[in-house]
Amino acid sequence: MSDNTLNIFEQKAEEMTATRIIPVSAVFTRTDGGFVSLDLDGKHYDRVRIIRLFPFSDANRFLSVREYEGDGKEIGIIEDLDAMSGETKEVISDQLTLCYFTPVISRIYSIKDEYGYAYFHVMTDKGECRFAINMGSNAVSKLSDTRLVIVDVDENRFEIRDVDALSQKEKRMLDLFL
Amino acid sequence: MILRYDIPHNAESMVELSEGEKIYYAVPIDIDEKGNWTDDSFFVVTTSKLFIIRGKKKTEINIADLDKATAEPGIGGGILTVRQGDSHKVLAHYSSRHLGRYAYVARGINILISGRFEEVISNEYEKTCPICGRAIPGTKRCPKCSGEGGFLSMFVKMAGPYKKDFLGVFLIMVLVAVTTLLNPEVQKHLINDVLSGNGSLKTAYALLALMFTFSASIVVLNIMKSNASARLGSKIAADLRRQLFEKYQKLPLSFIGDRRPGELLNRITQDTRFISDFMADVFCNLFAILFIFIWDIVFMMVLNIKLALLTFILVPFVSALMITFRKTIGRIFHLQYKKNDDVASELQDVISGMRVVKTYGKEKDESERFKSVSGIFADIQKKNERFWAMFDFLVNVLMGMGLVIVVYFGGLDVFNYKMTPGELYQFIAYTLLLFQYIGWLGRLPREISRLTSSLERIYDVLAQDVPEESDTVKDIDIKGEITFDHATFGYKSYRPVLEDINAVVKPGEMIGIVGASGTGKSTLINLLMRLYETDDGRILVDGTDMKDISRKSYHSQLGVVLQETFLFSGTIIDNIRFSKPDATTEEIIRAAKLANAHDFICALPDGYNTYVGEKGYTLSGGERQRIAIARAILPDPRILILDEATASLDTESEFMIQKALERLTKGKTTFAIAHRLSTLKNADRIMVIDGHHIAEIGTHSELLDRKGIYYNLYTAQIQF
Numbered sequence: 096m097s098d099n100t101l102n103i104f105e106q107k108a109e110e111m112t113a114t115r116i117i118p119v120s121a122v123f124t125r126t127d128g129g130f131v132s133l134d135l136d137g138k139h140y141d142r143v144r145i146i147r148l149f150p151f152s153d154a155n156r157f158l159s160v161r162e163y164e165g166d167g168k169e170i171g172i173i174e175d176l177d178a179m180s181g182e183t184k185e186v187i188s189d190q191l192t193l194c195y196f197t198p199v200i201s202r203i204y205s206i207k208d209e210y211g212y213a214y215f216h217v218m219t220d221k222g223e224c225r226f227a228i229n230m231g232s233n234a235v236s237k238l239s240d241t242r243l244v245i246v247d248v249d250e251n252r253f254e255i256r257d258v259d260a261l262s263q264k265e266k267r268m269l270d271l272f273l
Numbered sequence: 274m275i276l277r278y279d280i281p282h283n284a285e286s287m288v289e290l291s292e293g294e295k296i297y298y299a300v301p302i303d304i305d306e307k308g309n310w311t312d313d314s315f316f317v318v319t320t321s322k323l324f325i326i327r328g329k330k331k332t333e334i335n336i337a338d339l340d341k342a343t344a345e346p347g348i349g350g351g352i353l354t355v356r357q358g359d360s361h362k363v364l365a366h367y368s369s370r371h372l373g374r375y376a377y378v379a380r381g382i383n384i385l386i387s388g389r390f391e392e393v394i395s396n397e398y399e400k401t402c403p404i405c406g407r408a409i410p411g412t413k414r415c416p417k418c419s420g421e422g423g424f425l426s427m428f429v430k431m432a433g434p435y436k437k438d439f440l441g442v443f444l445i446m447v448l449v450a451v452t453t454l455l456n457p458e459v460q461k462h463l464i465n466d467v468l469s470g471n472g473s474l475k476t477a478y479a480l481l482a483l484m485f486t487f488s489a490s491i492v493v494l495n496i497m498k499s500n501a502s503a504r505l506g507s508k509i510a511a512d513l514r515r516q517l518f519e520k521y522q523k524l525p526l527s528f529i530g531d532r533r534p535g536e537l538l539n540r541i542t543q544d545t546r547f548i549s550d551f552m553a554d555v556f557c558n559l560f561a562i563l564f565i566f567i568w569d570i571v572f573m574m575v576l577n578i579k580l581a582l583l584t585f586i587l588v589p590f591v592s593a594l595m596i597t598f599r600k601t602i603g604r605i606f607h608l609q610y611k612k613n614d615d616v617a618s619e620l621q622d623v624i625s626g627m628r629v630v631k632t633y634g635k636e637k638d639e640s641e642r643f644k645s646v647s648g649i650f651a652d653i654q655k656k657n658e659r660f661w662a663m664f665d666f667l668v669n670v671l672m673g674m675g676l677v678i679v680v681y682f683g684g685l686d687v688f689n690y691k692m693t694p695g696e697l698y699q700f701i702a703y704t705l706l707l708f709q710y711i712g713w714l715g716r717l718p719r720e721i722s723r724l725t726s727s728l729e730r731i732y733d734v735l736a737q738d739v740p741e742e743s744d745t746v747k748d749i750d751i752k753g754e755i756t757f758d759h760a761t762f763g764y765k766s767y768r769p770v771l772e773d774i775n776a777v778v779k780p781g782e783m784i785g786i787v788g789a790s791g792t793g794k795s796t797l798i799n800l801l802m803r804l805y806e807t808d809d810g811r812i813l814v815d816g817t818d819m820k821d822i823s824r825k826s827y828h829s830q831l832g833v834v835l836q837e838t839f840l841f842s843g844t845i846i847d848n849i850r851f852s853k854p855d856a857t858t859e860e861i862i863r864a865a866k867l868a869n870a871h872d873f874i875c876a877l878p879d880g881y882n883t884y885v886g887e888k889g890y891t892l893s894g895g896e897r898q899r900i901a902i903a904r905a906i907l908p909d910p911r912i913l914i915l916d917e918a919t920a921s922l923d924t925e926s927e928f929m930i931q932k933a934l935e936r937l938t939k940g941k942t943t944f945a946i947a948h949r950l951s952t953l954k955n956a957d958r959i960m961v962i963d964g965h966h967i968a969e970i971g972t973h974s975e976l977l978d979r980k981g982i983y984y985n986l987y988t989a990q991i992q993f
Contacts, residue, residue: 104989128354128362142361150348163361192308196350196368211726212408222310227401227408248400248408249370252349270604 115171117160123183131190133160135170143170145190150197151238151254158187197252198224200245203265212248213272219253226251228272235272245272274395275403276300276377280315280326287324287331294320297385297392298378302327304350304366316353316365316375318382320390323355325364334364342382344375346768353379373397373765380809427728431509431548438505443560445498450564452494454572456487457702465695498557506552510545513731517541523739526804540734544727551724555717562710569710573703576696580683584704587675591711594671598664605657612650619646672708679704748826751911752815753780753942755801759810762800770796772965773810780815780911783943785956787986792962794946798916801944802833814912829853832905832941836917838897842886845874848900853908864907869933870899895926902930906937913938915945919952927952950990959983 122134126142133140142163147154158173176184198219205216208230216225226247228234235245243255258266276298288296302314305327317324318336325332334355341356351372353365367375373395381393401408402415409415432439459480467477517540573581623630623639630639679701686692692700755778763769770793778784786794799805800812803819812819819827832852840848849861856864861881865871873896877883883890885900892900898918905913915934919927935955938945947953954973961969961982969981976983 103985126360128360130361130363141359193352193363193366194347196304196308196348196366198310209407211729214407219310221304221308224310225406229408247369249368250349250372251369267604271607 110168115169117171117173119179121171121183123179123186125186125189129193130163131186133170140170145173145187145194147191147195148172150195151242151244154191158191196221197244197254198222199254199256203261203268206268206271208271215245215247215253217253226253230272243269243272274374274377274397274399276374276381276393276395278315280317281313284313284315284326287326288317288319290319291321294322298381300371300374300378301367302365303368303371306366308366310368314365316378318378318385320385323364323382336382336385339382339386341386342379344372344379346372346376351375355382370400376768427725427732430732431513431728434512435505435509438501438508442498442501442505442557445494445501446557446559446561447564449491449494449498449561450568452487452491453561453565453706454568456484456491457699459483459487460702461693461695461699463695464698465693469694498561499553502557503549503553506549506556509552510549513548514541514545517545517731517734520734520737520739524734524737525739525806540730544730547723547727548731551720551727555720555724558713559717562713565706566710566714569703569706573700573707576700576703577683577686577692580679580686580692580700583678583682584675584707587671587678588707588711591668591671591675591708594667595711598667602661602664605653605660609650609653609657612646612653615646616643616650619643675704675708676701743821746821746823747817748823749815749817751827751830753782753911754778754813754815755912755942756813756816757810758813760800760807760812761809762796762805762807764796764805769808769965771800771962774967776960776967776970778942778944780942781940782957783938783945783955785950785953785959786944786946786962787948787950787953787959787983788962788968793965794962795916797962798914798944798946801912801914802831803827829908830911831914832908832910832912833914834898834901834905834916834918836920838894838901840885840892840897840900842884844879844882844884845877845900846881848885849903849907852904856907860907861903864903865900867906867933867937868899868903869929870896870903873899893926895922895930898922898926898930899933902933902937911941913941913943915943915947917946917948920948950987 117135123143124132124134126132130142131145133143140162144161144163144167146159146161148157148159155176156174158176160170160173161167162170173179173187176187179187198221200217200219202218203215204218205214207214211230212227213230214225214227217223226249228245228247234247235243237243241258243258245253245255247253255261255269258269261269277296278299278301280299280301285299290296296317296319298316298318300316301312302316302325303310303312305311305314311327314325314327317326321336323334323336325334339355339357343354343356345352345354350366350368352363353367353375355362355364365375377393377395384391384393399409402418404418405415407415463477463480463484467473467480521541570581570585573584619642623643630636680697683692683697683700687694687697757774757776760771760774761769762771774797786797788794796805800807803824806820814822814827841851846858846861849864850856853860862871865874865881874881874883877890879890885892885897902918918934919930922930931952938955945953945956953959956973958970958972959976960967961976963982969976969979969983971979977987
């Protein structure tokens with residue numbers, strides 16, 4: 096009996112270490128409920144999760160496709176979303192929009208600091224918005240010398256792709272947080 | 274947390290209510306279907322329906338058709354989904370601002386699905402004020418809107434208990450101001466009456482003596498003033514520190530857990546220190562300087578109004594210059610400070626990771642990296658110093674110009690006999706005083722805002738509501754029956770760790786808890802220790818809801834041994850006695866013997882008086898653990914909790930401690946978490962926790978027969 100169990104573990108270890116690349120032929124379909132189903136090698140998954148492995152440095156490459164049910168086992172990895180068919184790309188991009196919400200700041204209208212909080216009024220790729228950060232915490236972190244991630248009091252995340260692309264005036268407003 | 278928003282009228286009118294139907298929850302949907310911000314969408318839950326309103330569009334769903342609602346947290350936001358048979362459906366997409374809210378709403382929908390009509394209420398605080406939109410610093414109400422914030426009210430709150438001391442400091446300050454202002458007046462007389470007039474030597478001596486007295490009393494008064502305000506400052510700081518510490522002890526762990534430990538530490542150490550510094554450096558001069566400043570201006574105008582106005586023209590220039598430069602200075606020095614931080618953390622990184630750097634042979638790369646960080650810092654420093662030198666120079670030039678104006682026009686007036694030389698001298702003295710204090714006053718707003726935020730952080734803690742025990746709590750003698758009744762809990766409302774835990778544990782039973790890391794074993798124990806309270810459901814002790822038992826009575830009958838043993842700085846006997854301060858020496862020795870600790874304690878040169886803790890005698894892991902066990906069993910608890918009590922020990926120590934524990938757990942309701950199943954061989958039943966639930970529960974052999982998770986774990990472990 097124990098031999099059998101050991102085999103299960105062997106198998107698990109095998110599964111854990113194997114990396115599977117999802118071929119272009121995999122069929123991703125949008126479900127009525129707004130999720131993504133997958134047909135791969137004759138197997139059908141009602142709903143799959145899609146996770147970015149490099150959300151900042153390579154948002155559209157190396158996407159882990161995982162089962163929704165149970166432990167969320169990895170089914171495979173999409174190496175490059177742009178290499179997938181047009182429809183698949185659209186379905187998956189929509190799904191990613193649903194699970195990842197990190198507005199990218201393109202313009203800074205004002206930053207006002209008051210009693211330990213800084214109030215931002217900005218334009219993002221998701222529209223204009225206002226948010227507040229706690230100046231006492233590490234709300235602003237640097238991904239590189241020119242790239243920032245700002246976490247507001249609600250734990251929303253905002254990104255500034257390139258600080259140098261901002262105007263001199265906007266940069267000066269940001270200086271306090273750099 | 275608000276679960277029922279007042280939604281705009283046109284949106285609300287779209288929700289058509291039938292007879293007896295009523296709105297339970299209404300929350301904004303702040304992200305539209307394309308993933309952009311929106312402010313015209315709402316999610317409304319009534320007694321029987323869900324409404325999704327997007328602008329003029331409306332979708333209705335009957336709650337009766339649904340099986341389950343889930344608030345799924347994502348990255349920077351989340352989605353509310355419903356399940357209907359096998360099909361999942363997204364209903365709303367929202368940002369992190371509403372993560373917690375939707376978790377409660379989902380819980381509320383599930384209650385409605387199950388056919389009950391209870392309304393879920395959230396006790397969490399809002400993070401931004403719904404009225405003014407400002408961030409709320411962890412308090413229940415917005416300090417601005419409730420009128421509690423603001424410098425003056427904060428300051429009054431702080432100063433309230435020290436009225437007498439403040440009055441004393443204030444009086445000295447007025448005296449300082451008066452003497453400072455009178456000195457030039459005497460000097461005027463010296464020049465007018467003696468030097469340019471026909472005064473006698475006697476008058477000269479008298480005036481000189483007066484001047485000397487004034488100068489001397491300024492010095493003495495200043496010392497008294499600094500002394501008094503420094504003393505007052507440290508008194509206030511000490512009182513605040515004590516209050517904060519007491520509050521920390523009373524606050525629930527979730528409050529501590531929500532904040533970084535450093536932040537809480539800072540509030541006690543840095544914020545209170547800032548208050549005493551403020552009192553010593555700023556406050557002690559505050560009234561004196563304001564007083565001098567105002568009278569200075571008045572005297573100047575009285576002496577020579579034309580000259581005074583001429584001088585004042587310069588004031589706005591000097592102040593404007595100072596303010597802009599100060600802003601720039603603040604900015605560039607902040608930058609320098611940050612870069613300095615970078616250098617420090619780079620160093621810290623490399624030095625503490627020296628072994629790794631060396632083993633991978635990366636010394637050169639690290640040197641290069643450090644060189645560049647350090648270079649950037651040096652550049653900024655160089656630039657800042659240059660700027661600083663310029664600034665000083667400019668300010669001095671401007672002030673010098675002010676003096677030149679005064680001397681030139683004043684001199685003309687003196688030649689025209691419109692002004693006496695003594696008055697001119699007096700006027701120059703006042704001008705110098707004026708410029709001297711402009712700079713100081715310019716610094717004031719920043720100091721005050723810093724003080725306000727320190728005070729705010731302190732009062733944020735002090736104003737925190739501590740959940741008071743209700744008057745109905747009672748002391749009970751615990752027999753040891755524990756019942757989990759639909760217990761649900763999560764550290765964050767939107768991420769449950771334990772869901773719907775149901776089990777009955779008999780008095781004296783030993784329960785082994787197993788499961789993978791992160792499944793909630795320790796959380797279950799935290800609930801048993803009453804460090805947190807269940808969000809939903811109850812835990813009953815001998816049939817009484819845990820919340821109805823007084824904490825004191827419950828904790829005195831509870832013994833805990835954790836994996837990481839914490840010993841306070843103090844002697845061994847102090848540490849054992851911690852759990853029962855009135856224990857006799859005999860009882861302590863008995864507990865130590867039961868815990869197998871007595872023998873090694875005897876071998877120590879200082880016996881039970883051995884000093885342990887951070888700076889004390891270094892005990893091995895096994896020895897510390899045995900002291901912790903002695904501490905746990907000293908009050909003879911009815912409930913014993915062992916969280917990986919032996920996991921960090923070597924095999925021999927573990928065996929010895931297991932032996933000790935076997936004797937102790939008899940007759941006591943025991944919960945033991947263990948990874949190594951062999952340590953649970955005495956357990957009456959095993960509880961397997963998996964996926965937030967109790968996956969399996971039963972005796973060792975029952976679970977083996979089930980061939981489930983426990984069986985797999987067990988067979989895997991005996992193979993190794």
